[in-house]
Amino acid sequence: MSTLLKLENVTKTFGGLTAVNDMSFEIGQGEVVGLLGPNGSGKTTLLNLISGALPASAGAIRIGGSDLAGKRPDVIAAHGVARTFQLVKVLPSLTILENVMVPAAFGRSRLWGAALEDHARDCLAKVGLTAEETLHAGDLTYIDQKRLELARALAAEPELLLLDEWLAGLNPTELREGIALIRSLEGHGMTILLVEHIMDAIRALCPRCVVMAAGTKIADGPTAEVLVDPQVIAAYLGTADA
């Protein structure tokens, strides 16, 4: 499996706080990897560094061989990285179709006209929103807004998809649908780095997990092994002398 994402000693400080501390790991093409850790451990900051929303303080972030640390988000997107956000970011006054056309127009293929609409519709079909394309995004239910956000990310034709708690806030039925949807992307060979607190989802989707605590990598390996690692359990539950 060839390496798609390679982090080398990536660090991010905010003043005196080190939010991400010397993180190194690789993700192969087509892998689905969970990024775990207690609240405040640096997961979202790491996604922000990979997607270019924040510049790294140190280290290299290689995507397909190019070091993109410190590059603008649009440059990183052009290298095939797309993401969803912890708090859904759709354009409420635009229709569903228009919401997906925007990232498709500015995505890797710079589509326009009929090709743009066709591609946007394909992305809506992938997330099961075909019938809703003329509705306004602000009128959608929460799960459908999440689907739409995923369709917007897919519209940019990513090779690497970063999902930041995309399954959070769903009821059990929606969660099952959400897991099936992510699995269907995996079937298309997409590489996914998934920040998630729902362990059932992690077990169902991620053969491998990386775990962070206080900005540092404390585990990286097969999910079943990582979830019973005493250091990981201590990071989540705290220890008597912590």
Ligand SMILES: Nc1ncnc2c1ncn2[C@@H]1O[C@H](COP(=O)(O)OP(=O)(O)OP(=O)(O)O)[C@@H](O)[C@H]1O
């Ligand atoms: N823009 C910022 N400025 C200053 N501090 C920040 C900023 N963004 C994050 N932090 C801090 O960095 C640390 C890591 O935060 P981050 O949001 O990355 O954690 P997380 O693991 O994603 O947490 P959660 O699971 O709660 O989303 C926290 O202490 C947070 O307060």
